[in-house]
Amino acid sequence: MGAQTLSRRELYREQTRAEIMTIGLRQIADGGAEALSLNAIAKEMAVSGAALYRYFAGRDDLLAALVVQAYEDLARSLEAATARRHRSGPARVHAVAAAYRAWALGQPHCYRLVFSTRLDSGRLASDEIVLASQRSMNVFLDALGSLSPHPGSSGRAVTPALAAQLEAWHRRSTDPALPPETLRLGVTCWTRLHGIMSLELDGHLQATNIDPGLLYRAEVEDLIG
Template sequence: MSEQTLSRRELYREQTRAEIMMIGLRQIADGGAEALSLNAIAKEMAVSGAALYRYFASRDELLAALVVQSYEDLARTLEASAAKRHKLGPARVHAVAAAYRAWALAEPHRYRLVFSTRLDPGRLASDEIVLASQRSMNVFLQALGSLPPHSDATGRGVSPALAAQLEAWHQRSSEPALSPATLRLGVTCWTRLHGIMSLELDGHLHATNIDPALLYAAEVEDLIG
């Protein structure tokens, strides 16, 4: 909704929600998701805790909104990378994977927020969060779907049961039909790159003296073919 179509009350509400989310995200950047506190936000804004609950009914609701906001920021980053120069094939996969790592390194608190946040299962599986997360996955799927067929090796031997589950997951996406092999490659790409990024961000690779950038690049090459 544009500002032109918002009433003064609606505009004030949107601005207040944005301020709450900005302060909440700063709390998370300073101390992780467990540092998020509605009472502390209310104190900083010089309002009562009860007033804050008019904008977010609970801490979990605010946390979920920040998860969605972070997923959308990640998706915009990946979409911009995919649209710049790389239209098809391995170069596009490399560009999207590089953008994913760059975002994680630049926004480690938001990366942990979207992938490590503890929310109740119902809220975590809400349409809003699922659709926001799927948007960034769609960029990977588009890139992987443009690979030559022989690069789809990760999908070989997909069982009928797994293929059905992959397709059911994919039905919530706005992407066109993709082969079970490409869908499996998408999930594999996500899990493997996320594994490396999590180890890097938490400092677990430091003691190995292995350059995380080289390891990450090698993993992308392996996924491509």
């Protein structure tokens, strides 16, 4: 009986946490991360503000949970895009890049949440967030590692200092060791595609009359080349 009662409590707790996060994410969709408010969530749920602290230590704790949730959703989207293992290396990179853009366009509030939220407040710079973000990066690295000839074979050497920093960064991952050239290409791919996506989502490319989709695809082709 005791174990059964505990199970019900845990189920109720998970359901309540999920409801809090759903309302919080809706607040972010409407007004950005700054709009996240525990008091407003409590009011919508018709409970006291103090009641929410049974589920989250504070606003930063809730924000961190939402960042992790968004990263995990992004990773699932990217992993689904590479499910067809028989694809060639370039096709896999294109599939991952296309899934990345589709996820950003479909959920711009989640994209901004993970890439525009400051993560230096202690509560937000957690190992959980690092692991969640690395999961999606690993999909990029796996696709880039399948390219042939191997990335970096063009003679663009990675300096020892940069190679050491790339390896230290990658040690946070559980993936097998990758060459510095692949790690560098992964970071380059992420930063360049993120730059285009940020400009597109914020409307900065409209004045150029350039199709963001064509620009994005050209950038992927350049990275593969």
